[in-house]
Amino acid sequence: MTRRVVCFLLVLAYSLLIVPFADLQKNRPIEVKLGYLPHSQLLKISSGEHCSTTAALIVMRVLFYYGTVLQKLQENVVVRPEFLNLFKTVQTAVDLDPYNMDTYYFAQAVFPWDVARVNEVNYLLEQGVRFRTWDPFVPFYLGFNHAYFLKDYARAAGYMQLAAERSGSKFYAQLAARYFYESEQTSLGLAFLETMIRTAKDKAVRKSYELRRDALLATQIIAEARDIYRTKYGKLPSSPIELLQKGVLITLPEDPYGGSFYFDERGKVRTTSKLVFPSGEPGGGS
Secondary structure, three states: OHHHHHHHHHHHHHHHHHHHHHHHHHOOOOOOOOOOOOOOOHHHHHHHHHHHHHHHHHHHHHHHHHHHHHHHOOOOOOOOOOOOHHHHHHHHHEEEEEEOOOHHHHHHHHHHHOOOOHHHHHHHHHHHHHOOOOOOHHHHHHHHHHHHHHHHHHHHHHHHHHHHHHHOOOOHHHHHHHHOOOOOOHHHHHHHHHHHHOOHHHHHHHHHHHHHHHHHHHHHHHHHHHHHHHHHOOOOOHHHHHHHOOOOOOOOOOOOOOOEEOOOHHHHEEEOOOOOOOOOOOOOOO
């Protein structure tokens, strides 16, 4: 009899504890850590003639970490990316092997957009231009950054011209010309992102570009509807919702980063997410 009572009490205690414990496990913070590396000079000495291999391993580590962060974001689990450590890790890979294209590719995919580190990325890319003397993509990245983020169209055109000379492609030459006259920044961003999506090799990086493209497409749709509203009513709408109410928009595009669209004091389309991860880091809007 006593044994039955003890068993019953144990089962009851288990039943009372398992639900809150399961909830705790489900809602516990997710730890996704990149870790830290020694200084690049120490790695150079220890790697010897295998610096390029060490750099490739570092890039693999970066891609795995960033891919995990993106996966958690899509599962509605907020993981704060270690952007500063991530950039230092990429810089270390560049120091070890300035010919490794994946370092420049990843830096361009993430840091100008998500943490507004354009000048730092451009510094890395300048190294790529010096070492990868045959490569049109690195000057292409530099040209885009100077036009889209820094609005320095003269330098942007120069880098695009270099990309055209290295590749023999008229596409880069046309972009160089457009940068002198183009003022619609969203259109420039979409053109760049579509190019990057087509050439993406890593799934995590491609997904990052696709999210950014979808967000910019949403802002473009709202901006075009805003312009139609202004032409029709002679004033700016107070909010994107008003575009729905007046029938200018049938549906309101969603921000893939989870924010809500609004108009700033100048009528420019903005979003509460700032088109970045929910990490508290500064970033650029549309």
